[in-house]
Amino acid sequence: MRIMTVLPALVAAALAGMPAPASAAWKGYISHPLGFSFAAPGELKVEKGTYRADVAGARDTVVYRFVDDDIEYRVVVVDVRDKANDSANLLGEAAYTFQDGKKLLMDAFGRVERHIGRKLTIDLPNNGGRTLAAFYFTRGRIVSLQATVLPANGDYDSPEPARFIDSIAFETTRAPDDAIELPAPPR
Amino acid sequence: MGRWTLTALAGAALVLAAMPAQAAWKTYVNKELGFSFMAPGEVKTGIGNFRASIAGPHQTIVYRSTEDGVEYKVTVINFPQAQAEGAAILGEREYTFADRKKVLMDKFSRVGSGKDAVYGRKIVVDLPDNKGRATGAFYFTKGRLIYLEATALPAKADSASADADRFVESISFVLTRPDPGAVELQVPAIN
Numbered sequence: 549m550r551i552m553t554v555l556p557a558l559v560a561a562a563l564a565g566m567p568a569p570a571s572a573a574w575k576g577y578i579s580h581p582l583g584f585s586f587a588a589p590g591e592l593k594v595e596k597g598t599y600r601a602d603v604a605g606a607r608d609t610v611v612y613r614f615v616d617d618d619i620e621y622r623v624v625v626v627d628v629r630d631k632a633n634d635s636a637n638l639l640g641e642a643a644y645t646f647q648d649g650k651k652l653l654m655d656a657f658g659r660v661e662r663h664i665g666r667k668l669t670i671d672l673p674n675n676g677g678r679t680l681a682a683f684y685f686t687r688g689r690i691v692s693l694q695a696t697v698l699p700a701n702g703d704y705d706s707p708e709p710a711r712f713i714d715s716i717a718f719e720t721t722r723a724p725d726d727a728i729e730l731p732a733p734p735r
Numbered sequence: 736m737g738r739w740t741l742t743a744l745a746g747a748a749l750v751l752a753a754m755p756a757q758a759a760w761k762t763y764v765n766k767e768l769g770f771s772f773m774a775p776g777e778v779k780t781g782i783g784n785f786r787a788s789i790a791g792p793h794q795t796i797v798y799r800s801t802e803d804g805v806e807y808k809v810t811v812i813n814f815p816q817a818q819a820e821g822a823a824i825l826g827e828r829e830y831t832f833a834d835r836k837k838v839l840m841d842k843f844s845r846v847g848s849g850k851d852a853v854y855g856r857k858i859v860v861d862l863p864d865n866k867g868r869a870t871g872a873f874y875f876t877k878g879r880l881i882y883l884e885a886t887a888l889p890a891k892a893d894s895a896s897a898d899a900d901r902f903v904e905s906i907s908f909v910l911t912r913p914d915p916g917a918v919e920l921q922v923p924a925i926n
Contacts, residue, residue, distance in 0.1 A: 602849045633818035636825040636875035640854025644843045655841065657830050662789055664826025685822035 572616045576727035583687045585723030587715035590616035599626045603641045618701035621712050622694045629688030639685040658682045680709040758802050762917040773905035774807045776800035789827045794925040804891040807902050812880040825875040829856045832871050836860035868892035872903035
């Protein structure tokens with residue numbers, strides 16, 4: 549009986565003493581053609597996606613995606629160079645669409661060098677997690693960084709999403725010397 | 736009974752006489768610059784100056800009226816050579832409007848719908864040193880920064896909020912069905 553009581557306690561103590569799952573190291577990434585750099589943890593995957601909005605129309609996107617510790621990090625690039633003269637409207641539409649119909653927790657200016665955009669936090673529907681995002685316009689493209697803390701992580705106050713969002717730089721000289729050049733999107 | 740009616744009518748007349756006369760709101764349209772808005776009072780056209788870090792120095796076109804302690808102002812700045820910088824120029828103007836002020840509201844604003852929609856921000860701030868309350872709406876479309884500001888004196892800050900809202904919400908960038916009674920605004924020559 550005593551063993552039955554002590555054993556679970558010992559197991560629990562051993563588990564508590566174990567280190568938490570190791571987070572992947574953060575690496576710097578840069579795209580000279582797109583004109584930005586950022587940092588993220590985990591393995592990089594490059595994907596193609598789609599974006600559709602009334603002003604922008606239907607667009608292909610390039611998505612740089614990472615997952616670490618049940619946080620998904622995405623950099624979404626929407627090429628709207630043919631409508632670059634409407635940049636304010638395209639950027640406003642992208643940020644508006646992102647939060648439309650969601651529970652908006654934070655909506656603030658985001659300023660990086662000469663680029664002024666928006667930083668937004670939303671709760672995803674159906675307890676799908678919490679996303680911190682930033683939207684900027686550079687070189688004819690909407691660049692959005694989105695970090696989603698998934699329910700499996702559950703630490704919605706984690707500093708990691710902000711670290712990711714705030715790592716964006718548009719002056720490529722600000723990127724770390726060992727930043728990895730982002731590959732071209734798959735065809 | 737007749738005496739009571741007469742007394743009530745006289746009272747109502749006195750109340751009406753004591754109320755400040757409200758100027759009628761009119762629609763103003765600028766076909767050349769592609770927008771319309773509504774404002775009370777007599778709208779005057781002027782030229783001003785604007786300077787900002789990203790936008791640089793520019794002359795502005797200003798349409799302004801004052802009514803019952805509230806200044807209504809529409810400012811237009813042309814950026815024919817920097818349209819691709821519109822997002823940064825708009826963001827900078829919104830940022831400076833709110834900077835170092837008590838922000839009461841800052842939210843998305845959308846004028847129109849569908850592919851003709853124009854996205855901007857609506858911001859309400861209390862001005863420093865108890866100078867009143869300013870309601871602003873900011874847009875960048877077709878190479879122009881266009882913003883509306885309604886600034887109320889401190890004593891009018893609360894009571895004028897509905898009029899300030901009405902003013903900034905009246906902006907339209909679609910002129911397909913202009914108000915037949917609309918007053919057409921002229922565009923002054925600027926350098």
